[in-house]
Amino acid sequence: MMKWQISVDGHTVEIDPQELGSVKEVETGVYSVLLDGRSFEVRAIAAPPVLNVQAGGRRFAVEVRDPRNASRQSRAAVASGRQSVAAPMPGKVVRLLVREGDAVDVGQGLIVIEAMKMQNEMKASRAGRVAEVRVREGDTVAAGDKLVVLE
Amino acid sequence: MFRKVLIANRGEIAVRIVRALGEMNIGSVAVFSDVDRAALHVRMADEAEHIGPAPSSESYLRIDRILEAAKKHGADAIHPGYGFLSENADFAAACEAAGFVFIGPTADSIRRLGSKTAARTLAKDASVPTVPGSEEPAKDLEAARRLARELVYPVLIKASHGGGGKGMRRVDEESELDAAIREASSEAERSFRNSEVYIEKLIDKPRHIEIQIAGDRHGNLVHLGERECSLQRRHQKIVEECPSPLITAHPEMREAMGQAALRIARAVGYSSLGTVEFLADVQGDFYFLEVNTRLQVEHPVTELVTGYDLVRLQLQIAAGEKLPFQQDDIRWRGSAMECRICAEDTENNFFPSPGKIVQLREPSGPGVRLDSGVYPGWNVPIDYDPLLAKLVVWDEDRDSTIRRMLRALNEYSITGVETNLAFFREIMDDPVFQKGWLHTGFVADFFARRKPKPEAAPELELAAALAAAAAHSKNGGAGSRNQNAEGSRWLTGGRGSLLR
Numbered sequence: 001m002m003k004w005q006i007s008v009d010g011h012t013v014e015i016d017p018q019e020l021g022s023v024k025e026v027e028t029g030v031y032s033v034l035l036d037g038r039s040f041e042v043r044a045i046a047a048p049p050v051l052n053v054q055a056g057g058r059r060f061a062v063e064v065r066d067p068r069n070a071s072r073q074s075r076a077a078v079a080s081g082r083q084s085v086a087a088p089m090p091g092k093v094v095r096l097l098v099r100e101g102d103a104v105d106v107g108q109g110l111i112v113i114e115a116m117k118m119q120n121e122m123k124a125s126r127a128g129r130v131a132e133v134r135v136r137e138g139d140t141v142a143a144g145d146k147l148v149v150l151e
Numbered sequence: 152m153f154r155k156v157l158i159a160n161r162g163e164i165a166v167r168i169v170r171a172l173g174e175m176n177i178g179s180v181a182v183f184s185d186v187d188r189a190a191l192h193v194r195m196a197d198e199a200e201h202i203g204p205a206p207s208s209e210s211y212l213r214i215d216r217i218l219e220a221a222k223k224h225g226a227d228a229i230h231p232g233y234g235f236l237s238e239n240a241d242f243a244a245a246c247e248a249a250g251f252v253f254i255g256p257t258a259d260s261i262r263r264l265g266s267k268t269a270a271r272t273l274a275k276d277a278s279v280p281t282v283p284g285s286e287e288p289a290k291d292l293e294a295a296r297r298l299a300r301e302l303v304y305p306v307l308i309k310a311s312h313g314g315g316g317k318g319m320r321r322v323d324e325e326s327e328l329d330a331a332i333r334e335a336s337s338e339a340e341r342s343f344r345n346s347e348v349y350i351e352k353l354i355d356k357p358r359h360i361e362i363q364i365a366g367d368r369h370g371n372l373v374h375l376g377e378r379e380c381s382l383q384r385r386h387q388k389i390v391e392e393c394p395s396p397l398i399t400a401h402p403e404m405r406e407a408m409g410q411a412a413l414r415i416a417r418a419v420g421y422s423s424l425g426t427v428e429f430l431a432d433v434q435g436d437f438y439f440l441e442v443n444t445r446l447q448v449e450h451p452v453t454e455l456v457t458g459y460d461l462v463r464l465q466l467q468i469a470a471g472e473k474l475p476f477q478q479d480d481i482r483w484r485g486s487a488m489e490c491r492i493c494a495e496d497t498e499n500n501f502f503p504s505p506g507k508i509v510q511l512r513e514p515s516g517p518g519v520r521l522d523s524g525v526y527p528g529w530n531v532p533i534d535y536d537p538l539l540a541k542l543v544v545w546d547e548d549r550d551s552t553i554r555r556m557l558r559a560l561n562e563y564s565i566t567g568v569e570t571n572l573a574f575f576r577e578i579m580d581d582p583v584f585q586k587g588w589l590h591t592g593f594v595a596d597f598f599a600r601r602k603p604k605p606e607a608a609p610e611l612e613l614a615a616a617l618a619a620a621a622a623h624s625k626n627g628g629a630g631s632r633n634q635n636a637e638g639s640r641w642l643t644g645g646r647g648s649l650l651r
Contacts, residue, residue: 004620006616006619006620008607008612008615008616008619009607009612011612013612013613013616015613015616015617015620017620019617020617020620020621020624022617023617023618023620023621025621025625027510028510029509029510029566029622030510030512031617031618031621031622033614033617033618035610035613035614035617036610038610040610040611040614040618041564042614042615042617042618042619043510043564043566043618044618044619044621044622045509045510045566045567046622046626051619051622051623052566053615053618053619054564054566055611055614055615055618056607056608056611056614057561057573057576058573058604058607058611059573060607060612060615062615062616062619064619064620064623088496088499088502089496089502089503089504089505090505090506090533091503091533115502115503115505115533116494116503116505116533116534116535116536116537117317117342117535117536118385118502118503118537119338120500120502
């Protein structure tokens with residue numbers, strides 16, 4: 001039988017599908033794994049295209065390369081030269097510190113997001129110019145929403 | 152004693168109060184906003200009333216709606232919990248005026264101790280040392296500059312009517328002063344509807360040590376010892392313990408600080424529970440900071456070492472009963488420690504991480520107490536504090552307590568939202584923490600000297616891979632189906648395409 005290639009935080013681990021006999025799902029998404037008499041408890045949540053896995057007090061990003069599916073190549077991350085600033089978590093835009101066309105320095109504050117009564121200032125990771133401001137003060141944003149585009 | 156008490160709060164503290172009321176055979180009334188309809192405190196209380204939309208300014212801070220709910224349900228007293236309206240003198244007065252007992256000190260005490268500048272004056276008059284600084288709110292920038300120069304940088308800007316680190320800024324040099332004052336004032340205005348700020352000298356490597364006090368309405372006042380709360384992030388406590396390692400080294404400090412706290416309380420004729428906060432330095436000198444005129448988040452630490460139930464005590468005091476014990480009866484036994492379990496991303500500047508709790512395994516066993524406000528399937532709202540639960544453990548001495556805390560943290564698992572559980576495991580494992588060398592900058596220092604985690608053991612990676620393969624097979628391929636919003640949100644958050 002074909003082996004599965006599994007990437008655990010970038011390390012490739014090969015498993016034989018028969019080894020799945022050592023795994024028992026004990027609660028939804030919670031797996032008890034017995035390996036040579038050692039007991040591990042593992043939690044796995046699908047976060048496509050990877051799995052968010054917790055075990056032994058650590059967290060792993062795990063990608064299962066199933067030989068039945070051709071693996072999808074992830075797209076080139078960001079078009080070169082442009083960089084977007086995304087909301088790390090859901091929240092509300094309380095203040096915009098820059099406008100389109102502004103030149104910014106490394107570390108300069110761009111936008112202030114508030115969630116759960118805490119404010120977080122998003123800073124520029126490099127110098128550049130503000131190409132786009134995609135939100136307005138008072139907007140509610142979801143995690144991953146693009147807020148500002150630098151070029 | 153009361154027949155029925157309305158709890159003007161939410162989350163774990165509302166649950167804590169429901170429990171105390173249940174044990175005393177008193178009915179409990181919960182209140183809730185739109186997003187809290189399914190919250191644990193609503194499920195656990197005897198009765199519940201909707202008080203408005205999600206923003207706290209339209210629900211948990213609405214005095215009129217809370218009083219209406221209390222009337223409708225026939226409550227005879229109101230417990231404010233902590234945060235929200237708990238230190239609002241107008242609320243205390245409004246409760247009394249509407250015929251409800253406010254479970255806390257008098258409106259007059261709250262007023263006199265609520266302003267930090269007024270409380271500092273009061274402390275000075277009671278011969279309690281204070282941190283050098285202005286008694287008056289900063290009038291204008293020029294005066295602020297002059298004062299900061301006199302005090303010698305670094306200085307601290309603080310909100311006159313604040314707490315919990317809101318409206319607070321460290322200033323290392325004069326060029327930062329202007330911006331820091333503006334930011335602190337506007338944060339104070341937003342958080343406390345009062346923009347007054349003042350300036351004080353920054354004590355180097357201070358420890359945050361506070362004294363729990365309790366007074367009845369017959370003039371009896373006691374202190375229940377200290378809690379050290381030096382571990383803070385964003386000026387908010389995350390680990391608290393008793394005894395303080397500093398006080399273990401200087402045992403005479405407990406009584407000295409206890410008596411100082413009581414002098415301040417006596418000056419206003421304080422009744423109910425309260426906490427007097429101090430900064431202490433390495434030499435064992437201490438300076439008055441502020442008084443919290445309410446039940447404190449970390450009260451369970453004191454409960455575990457003294458054996459008293461502080462919420463029950465607070466209810467007895469509010470009902471006019473005498474303190475059931477005297478100062479000489481109080482004994483401190485063993486060591487207790489609390490970790491505040493929050494929905495936040497430790498690796499991203501402790502940014503809040505609201506969302507749905509997918510799985511939850513809670514610790515238990517010897518010496519472990521969990522005061523939680525959540526359950527599996529609960530959606531942690533974006534609108535409030537990220538505190539999910541307080542894990543509190545007791546053991547005979549500090550070393551055993553730390554080992555027990557680590558054991559409990561290893562049992563504890565929450566998935567669906569980011570939490571600080573892994574961070575606390577690292578802290579408990581940290582030799583500097585274990586030695587008790589604490590100060591309020593500990594967390595920042597910890598990050599600076601933190602080493603990258605060693606590689607995971609191959610068996611652990613194999614176990615993770617196998618479980619992932621099982622999950623993958625069950626889902627018919629993680630990459631294809633299950634493309635839910637939460638999953639992709641986690642991904643975006645974890646992929647580092649964002650700027651920090």
